[in-house]
Amino acid sequence: MPDSGPLGTSPPERRPTSPTALPDTLASAPDRQITPTARHFLAALHPPVPISGLPTPPAPTAASAVPATADAAAGGSALQRILRGPTGPGTSSLSSASRDTATLPDAVPPAPAEPAAGQAVPGLYYHPVPEPDPVRVEEVSRRIKAWAEDEVQLYPEEWEGQFDGFSVGRYMVACHPDAPTVDHLMLATRLMVAENAVDDCYCEDHGGSPVGLGGRLLLAHTALDHFHTTAEYTPAWQESLTSDAPRRAYRSAMDYFVRAATDSQADRYRHDMARLHMGYLAEAAWAQTEHVPEVWEYLAMRQFNNFRPCPTITDTVGGYELPADLHARPDMQRVIALAGNATTIVNDLYSYTKELNSPGRHLNLPVVIAEREQLCERDAYLKAVEVHNELQLAFEAAAADLAEACPLPPVLRFLKGVAAWVDGNHDWHRTNTYRYSLPDFW
Structure with a gap:
């Protein structure tokens, strides 16, 4: 188990503190x-x-017609x-109307463009978020790359562009706005990267295959849920945890996590x-x-x-x-x-x-x-x-x-x-x- 976090930072203390009160x-x-x-x-x-705002819908075609849902207009x-x-919910918070009313508006009124590049799927129901804190994004991105390269040797040099393009720092900062420190954010970031390494290397893009997947997943899972066996066979299992990038990532990310999390x-x-x-x-x-x-x-x-x-x-x-x-x-x-x-x-x-x-x-x-x-x-x-x-x-x-x-x-x-x-x-x-x-x- 590592003694400290990447670049000398210590993981959060075990046994989290009590939550602060939230609106009731x-x-x-x-x-x-x-x-x-x-x-x-x-x-x-x-x-x-x-x-x-959403684009103006084109004229309907026969192929696009499906039965109306209960809350949709007929036809x-x-x-x-x-x-x-x-x-649905959330549209009221985008309106200047009082939030004390029980009636939600039927649609979002036109509004300014979203703050970052990228188009939302037209018609997708979602809630936009504030831009993630750029200072945290930069620091999480720096730490996770150092962890991937120096601690777990996650990917060969030719995959570096794909790792950077994943933008995991922005991802985790946007998803965990209440994380009290960057160390807390890193708990989620390492696990996210490790999960994707298993998916890519065992299942999909980088040598993955459905053939023999069960055996590979089971052995990787022992990095998360430890194997308890006899003294004779324990060293071989421990050595296996460093045998490929997904297992190295699982083991390291989980070691950090259990030091900050409760047993439950x-x-x-x-x-x-x-x-x-x-x-x-x-x-x-x-x-x-x-x-x-x-x-x-x-x-x-x-x-x-x-x-x-x-x-x-x-x-x-x-x-x-x-x-x-x-x-x-x-x-x-x-x-x-x-x-x-x-x-x-x-x-x-x-x-x-x-x-x-x-x-x-x-x-x-x-x-x-x-x-x-x-x-x-x-x-x-x-x-x-x-x-x-x-x-x-x-x-x-x-x-x-x-x-x-x-x-x-x-x-x-x-x-x-x-x-x-x-x-x-x-x-x-x-x-x-x-x-x-x-x-x-x-």
């Missing part, structure tokens, strides 16, 4: 009665920052319904990483058999192969703890699952063009919808946007319900942290033009 009200989602307790949810979660195309903009938080993370690895294996099995799942099957896989391990550590990164019994509540588990599901479909939408241009066939939600529901690429993509929007609204409604049912300070702070992660994740995808570009469907 959260906001609700549309299509249900907004109670006084829930009314200001989004005002607390999403400060008002500018959001760009019209999928594209029209999407492009008219968000109608560390075990929670291990559990969520096991979920992630199970999702990797399901996708790999489908690739080996050339099976295209049903849409619901794909979404089930994505509930496991998704970003869940990242927002679930928001309390550790924030320097406090959501107690285990509160984390285990079924309504909290629903909030976390919906957050992971929504953010992962964001990834499907922004990486769609990148994956189409990559060798082989990559499953993502638009591809699965196109094949299983016999839609053209454009309409399948537009339907995937609608799926995301429904998941995002469900997440916000579930969070509002939980905040009203259990308005304890650590619960409210955790919900706010997860919402911030959801918003920061979208912002990173939108602004990372090195990795992502949108299809020409509008």
Whole structure:
């Protein structure tokens, strides 16, 4: 286990301090009665920052028409319904109207352009975030590169541009605005980079393959969830943890994390990483058999192969703890699952063009919808946007319900942290033009 953080910085002290008090009200989602307790949810979660207007929708075509949802106007195309903009929680915080009213506006009014480069998926329901603190972004970027190069020898020299293009410093600063120090931010940043190393090197871009993936993942998982065996076989396992870049990254990142987290938080993370690895294996099995799942099957896989391990550590990164019994509540588990599901479909939408241009066939939600529901690429993509929007609204409604049912300070702070992660994740995808570009469907 390392004695200190990168470049001599010490990790945060073990056993985080108690959370500070937060507002005792959260906001609700549309299509249900907004109670006084829930009314200001989004005002607390999403400060008002500018959001760009959406382009004028083109004339509808027969191919783009799908049945109207319950809250949509009768008739019209999928594209029209999407492009008219968000109608859910958060839009009230962008209006000058009083937040004491129970009526949410139907659409976001035109507003100034977004502060950073990158186009949002037209019609995607999301909350813009303030520009991440540039000083923190620069420092996290410097430290994570030093860790990757000097501590874990993560990548060969020819991959340096890809590492820099990932912009992980901006990503983590945007996702964890309540982190008290850069050391706390580094806990999440190392784990994020390690998770991506496993994905790239074991599953995808840099030598990954579905063949034999289960064995590789299991051995890598022992860097997170230690192998307990006899004295004779322990040295061989310990030596294996340095045998490749993903295992070196997992071991180091987890060593830093457990020194700052409580035992409960560390075990929670291990559990969520096991979920992630199970999702990797399901996708790999489908690739080996050339099976295209049903849409619901794909979404089930994505509930496991998704970003869940990242927002679930928001309390550790924030320097406090959501107690285990509160984390285990079924309504909290629903909030976390919906957050992971929504953010992962964001990834499907922004990486769609990148994956189409990559060798082989990559499953993502638009591809699965196109094949299983016999839609053209454009309409399948537009339907995937609608799926995301429904998941995002469900997440916000579930969070509002939980905040009203259990308005304890650590619960409210955790919900706010997860919402911030959801918003920061979208912002990173939108602004990372090195990795992502949108299809020409509008």
